[in-house]
Amino acid sequence: MNRDVRRAGALAARMAVALWWLAGCNTGPGASAPAASPNAVPSSVREAVRVATDRSAARQSTVTLPSGERLQRVSLSNGFSHVVVAKMGPNGRPSISCVDSAPAAEAFLAGGSQGNGQ
């Protein structure tokens, strides 16, 4: 009984930590950056990047190999994704950037280009 209680407590603690971690992931790498103006970029691209890079649905489980080796597994249906965004440069050539957060996408789309052009 005590063992079961301890197990339940440990499980609860692990779940709490998991929720904390997942919440942390959800803040994204741009969280420490200044908040971007919501009007700087139309919302569809920013929102698409936010969804694609959202890790809040990640779930952790255990897998055992035939050898007996136990693996921890974190799954995320959306994937630990990076998103490629593009905009057209003033001379008709695209600029392309790979981002991992909505603020980074917004900074690229609203800001100066570093891609190639002509």
Next chain:
Amino acid sequence: MKALGAVLGGTLLLVAAAAHGKANVVIVNGDPADAGFNDPTPVAPVGGNAGTTLGAQRLAVFQTAAEIWGNALDSTVPITVLSHFQPLACDSSGATLGSAGPTNIFASDDPTFDAGVPASVFPRQNTWYVSALSQKFAGKQVLSGTGTDEANYDIVARFNSSLDDPNASNCGGLRFYYGLDDQHGNLIDLLTVVLHEFGHGLGFISLTDPSSGTFPGTPPQPDIWAYYLYDESTGMHWVDLDDPGRQASAISGALAWDGTTVKTAVPATLLYPPVVRVTSAPASPSAVGDYPQLTIATFSGPIGLTPIAGPLGYGSTKWGCSGLGRLDSLDGQIAILDRGGPSADAGCTFVEKARNAQDAGAIGLLIANNTSNPPLITPALPSGDTGSDITIPVLLILQTDGQTLKAAVGAGTVNAEIVRDRDAGIAGADSEDRAFMYAPTTLTVGSSVSHWDTSAFPNLLMEPFINSDLTHSLDLTVPLLADIGWFSDGGSIVVPDGGSGTPDAGSGGGGGGGSSSGCTSAVGPPAASLALLTLLAFVRRRRAV
């Protein structure tokens, strides 16, 4: 709806690719009938892509990317990529071209091992790896690679079909190029973008949250990248830093990759940066000095360690466009021409300027930018022009530098040279050949940490900006993947050819001479592989001296 039902019913089409590669990267077509990869819209074959429908051409690009990666990696377990080509966001500001990433990460949880059980198949315990690499270690398919649950696959990829919608003006004119020959002109080379995104899915990704420095998992434990990310300011690897330390390092501007294979490959991949050096200007002594902020045209002739020297000459027609008449002789001179033309609709391409300057006898061409925003771009070829006749160096310089040099030329003789600057060190790496990672000090465009730094020269596949001068080479990506565990059981890699400090290396093209796939696979022990890498690097360095 009916087609979607078919997909949800699990009738996913498996398309095997890279049957001859060391790894089998399998593109799983997750699209419904008549859409995405199954779009029946007739199209003409283009650039080596024989597909005659839009869907077939899209699929051929994905399969080519799978084949390139499959030939470069080693695994006995199929790597599955659930792929979609579907409408994604577009608006007046731009578009999402696509996304991809690993759907699972694994870490060996050693405590369940009993005495006598063979050691873990994972190189490091309690360390996160992406699933494709984890399954390679296991030698067994842990993920089913089937069904509709995206978590059953190693990688999920979604790309934007809206760019092909003839009525989708809201994509701002952005279009994919489905050819396989890199002749994309002003279009977006889909193959390059897919290669980049697959790279993330195969392990070119830091799993640490850079905004907090927190490792993934419960309890948090490092990913394999943490052992190789090296903070130059503290001299510590991420695995040895605490969360605040990693958080600070991610925006330090001083982050590098400290892996043996990458360090060995750097001298053979990256180049000393080019510089325009004004050696004398009697009438304008303040103009003497180095002008290092420039880009090399993708079609430029080679620039080596031997200076290309001569007087500067400002083109008689200023812009060098054919429509403005012939340029006066520039025999033996390094020409200066202005970007653009006398009016918005009277300009010409970079390559036309280069062709005219070369025909006028110039030994090099500096194109002065006509704008400060952006300060530099990489001059590229228009679609259908190979630029193979251009033999002189062609560089774009800052608008302000152009103004300085033109003023100096107007005042008197200015002698200059174009050369690779050995004193500046290899572009994109530190003095120990650690390649810099992208860790901008403030939030900026592009994502941080999981890319090479933009100072790398020539441009690399896994920089945050997917530059138009990339050549479908995997360049330094495969050495990094080798550092994290690919090839750890006997595969070997060969560094890309065309290395860097060689006297005449580095055609101007940012591609810098990588092989078509960046690497080839061959059976051999890791020690032999490293020996080969070391030998190549040694030879190239000796040649550079």
